[in-house]
Amino acid sequence: MSCLIAAPCSGSGKxxxxxxxxxxxxxxxxxxxxxxxxxxxxxxxxxxxxAGRPCRxxxxxxxxxxxxxxxxxxxxxxxxxxxxxxxxxxxxxxxxGSEGSSAAVAALLGLPVVLVVxxxxxxxxxxxxxxxxxxxxxxxxxxxxxxxxxxxSERHRLLLAEALAAIEVPLLGVLPSHPSLELPSRHLGxxxxxxxxxxxxxxxxxxxxxxxxxxxxxxxxxxxxxAPAPERRDPIRWCLDQVPPEPAPAPAPAPAxxxxxxxxxxxxxxxxxxxxxxxxxxxxQACGLSPAPWSPLADDPLPPDCRAVLLPGGYPxxxxxxxxxxxxxxxxxxxxxxxGLPIVAECGGLLLxxxxxxxxxxxxxxxxxxxxxxxxxxxLSLGYRQAVPVADGLLVRRGESLxxxxxxxxxxxPQPSGAEVLAEAESLWQLEGWGSPGRIEGWNAPTVHxxxxxxxxxxxxxxxxxxxxxAASAVPLPRNAVSCNPVSG
Numbered sequence: 001m002s003c004l005i006a007a008p009c010s011g012s013g014k015x016x017x018x019x020x021x022x023x024x025x026x027x028x029x030x031x032x033x034x035x036x037x038x039x040x041x042x043x044x045x046x047x048x049x050x051a052g053r054p055c056r057x058x059x060x061x062x063x064x065x066x067x068x069x070x071x072x073x074x075x076x077x078x079x080x081x082x083x084x085x086x087x088x089x090x091x092x093x094x095x096x097g098s099e100g101s102s103a104a105v106a107a108l109l110g111l112p113v114v115l116v117v118x119x120x121x122x123x124x125x126x127x128x129x130x131x132x133x134x135x136x137x138x139x140x141x142x143x144x145x146x147x148x149x150x151x152x153s154e155r156h157r158l159l160l161a162e163a164l165a166a167i168e169v170p171l172l173g174v175l176p177s178h179p180s181l182e183l184p185s186r187h188l189g190x191x192x193x194x195x196x197x198x199x200x201x202x203x204x205x206x207x208x209x210x211x212x213x214x215x216x217x218x219x220x221x222x223x224x225x226x227a228p229a230p231e232r233r234d235p236i237r238w239c240l241d242q243v244p245p246e247p248a249p250a251p252a253p254a255p256a257x258x259x260x261x262x263x264x265x266x267x268x269x270x271x272x273x274x275x276x277x278x279x280x281x282x283x284x285q286a287c288g289l290s291p292a293p294w295s296p297l298a299d300d301p302l303p304p305d306c307r308a309v310l311l312p313g314g315y316p317x318x319x320x321x322x323x324x325x326x327x328x329x330x331x332x333x334x335x336x337x338x339x340g341l342p343i344v345a346e347c348g349g350l351l352l353x354x355x356x357x358x359x360x361x362x363x364x365x366x367x368x369x370x371x372x373x374x375x376x377x378x379x380l381s382l383g384y385r386q387a388v389p390v391a392d393g394l395l396v397r398r399g400e401s402l403x404x405x406x407x408x409x410x411x412x413x414p415q416p417s418g419a420e421v422l423a424e425a426e427s428l429w430q431l432e433g434w435g436s437p438g439r440i441e442g443w444n445a446p447t448v449h450x451x452x453x454x455x456x457x458x459x460x461x462x463x464x465x466x467x468x469x470x471a472a473s474a475v476p477l478p479r480n481a482v483s484c485n486p487v488s489g
Contacts, residue, residue, distance in 0.1 A: 002076065003114050003144055003222040004037070004106040006086035008133060012118040013149030015043050016181050016206075018085040021223065022050040023207040024216065025081050032223070033079035035072065037105045038087030039384075039405040039454060041275040041313070042192065046183075047085065049193035050203055054278040058084065058109075061093075061100035061384055061403050062456040065108055070235045071458070072109055077228035081220075084111060090133055090141070094384050095434030098139065107139035114172060114222065115143060119160055120150040127163040134169065144222055145170035147214065150177055173214030178205070192274065236282045239461045246466070262290035263471050266306040268314075269293035272323060273349060275313030279458050287468035296352065299326035302333070307471035308342040309333065311349025313454060317377070317410055320357045324365035332477075333368045337421040337448075339477050342394055342470045345450040347408055351375050353422070353450055355415060370422045371443055371450065378411030385433040385453055391426060393444035394470060395463045402460050404453035406433070422448055447474075 007014045018034065025032035034047035034055040039062060044055035056075050058068045076082040086102030090113065093101035106113050115133055119126060126148075134143040146164055151157045151174040161171045175181060183191070193199050210216065231238065265284060267276070273296070281291045291310075292303040297319055302309065316323055323330075333352070337343060343353075350371075351357050356364045358376040385406050389396040396402070417423040428442025428451055442451035447470070457464050 001222070001224055002082040002084060002111055002226065004084045004086055004102060004109075004111040005114050005116060006090040006102045006106070007116045007118075008129060009089045009092075012116050013147075013175055013181075014085055014116045015046070015183070016149065016175055017114075017116050017147055018043075018047060018083055019050050019203075020175070020206040020210040020214070021083055021219065022047060023203045024210045025223070026050065026052060026203070027207040030081050031079040032081040032083060033076050033225070035076070035082070035084040036087070037084065037102050038100070039407070039456070040087060041277075043085060045192050045274070046196075049199065050206075053079070056279075057277060057456065058105050059100065059456060059459075060105065060108065062405065063459040067235065067239065067458050068105065068108060070229065070231065070238060073226050073229035074231075074235050076226045079225055081223040082225045083223055084109075086113075090115065091136060100384070103137075103139050103141050106141050112142040112144035112222065114145055114147060114219070116147045116149055116175075118150055119148040119156075120152060123156075123159050124163050126160050127167045130164065130169055131167050134167075143169060145172040145218065147172050147175065149175040151175075152177070170218065171215070172219050173210075173216075176209065176213055178209060181206075181209070192271075194271065235458070236279065236286050239279075239283070239458050240286055240465065243462045243465050246462075262288055263307045263468075264292045264303050264305055265289045265308045265310060265467075265471060266294040266302050267291050267310045268296055268312060268349060268352075270295040270297040271314075272297050272316045272319040273312050273314040273352075275348065275454070277456055277458075279456070280310075280312075280464070283457050283461065283464040284468070287464050289464075289468050289471060294329075296326050296329040296333075297322055299328045301328050302336055302477060305476040306336075306341070307474045307476060308344070308467060309336050311343070311345035311352055313347030313349060316348045316351045317357060317359055317375075320359040320363075320365040320367075323352065323357070323367065330368045334370065334421060336477055337368075337370050339475065340447050341474050341477060342447050342467060343422075343450070344395065344467065346454055347406075347452055350450050350452060351410060354412070355420075357410075370420050371425070372415045372417045372420055372423050373412040374415060375410045375412050377409055380409050381406050381411075381436075381452065383433045383436060385431045385436065387429040387431055387441075387453055389429045389444070390440070391444060393428065393449060394447055395449045395466050396429065396444075402455060404455045406431075406436075406452050407454070408452060422450075425450070
């Protein structure tokens, strides 16, 4: 039976413990499958890099409880060890409740909890804090033990161990103060693996520190994988089997070359655009599409013969000057929009479609100029949102209700419509969320879906199916269609 690694609050050290255990598994030559509760993109990138296999998000709000069960059993049952890292505090879910929280996922999967507590300024009060998390509910959790972070000395450790023994909670080890355990971050979370040039050395140190300071004799059995799923369908196939049939699209204007050959779909993939779940690519492939990485930062043109363009989230604001200088990439994107190729953009990807993007210093930079807005830093928008489309569009249909997640600090300033190719796109959907006033958001057209909202396609598998049908009807972008003229701003 595996466990779920949780904490009283963010910043307590649960990611450090998860990375350390993954590093130990790799050092011991064992396979380990990481999971992450919630809608996070950054922790999973680090966990996946250290574990050597893609980290899977377990989010019952975005994907549904049945998907969470199936994903955990399918992927976890194919590894020698499994770890599940929680999100935020143990009982932090949607709004002020525990819906979708780490505790809810632990209860759903029947996992005991290992609680990581930042104890640098605590002594006997540790017992009160841990007792509260152990006994709180619903949902009730089974507490397997505690790992303490930032223990200052052996005397401090003994003091804390005595406090835990008084409430009969096992101490499963400590994370000492060490430079390798200080993970740099920015305004949306941790740095990515590619930005940690010393990740390999850190991984070696994490494994050594874990062997020395954690009670691995008791922790290791808590990383046991679940029994292999009896279901022969993988979660992707099961997911697509839930999609109800829809009317066939209009015939393609021109026959698709090479019937039965997967159609190329460009996915922006570089340091500016990398917020995506592994299931998105797997769903596209299962729908008959061939994801092709495309780097706007490298000023690459769109891949030859691509039938659609996906612009995922990321950090375009940190690379605004380089993106503005990528005239070939931006011209290629404009040509794709004029040709009617399907374009899907969410969060950071949306920023590439506007007229102008301000960098963190407030300097404006021209973008593709396809939608009438400027973007600049503003207040944080964060939380789950229920989205109801106001009309049929490329990926959604009127009357549907989808759950997504919003997390960004850049805000849009609408501009008067001008000569933008997509200026006539209509509003996409009505968003509602706890503590967030309802509002109309996004752009919607027969070939455009642009929004701040992150979706996990496992929770809405009709979306990749609809994109595949639209891509099959699209005429590939001619190789000579890319304009190198300066984009309008």
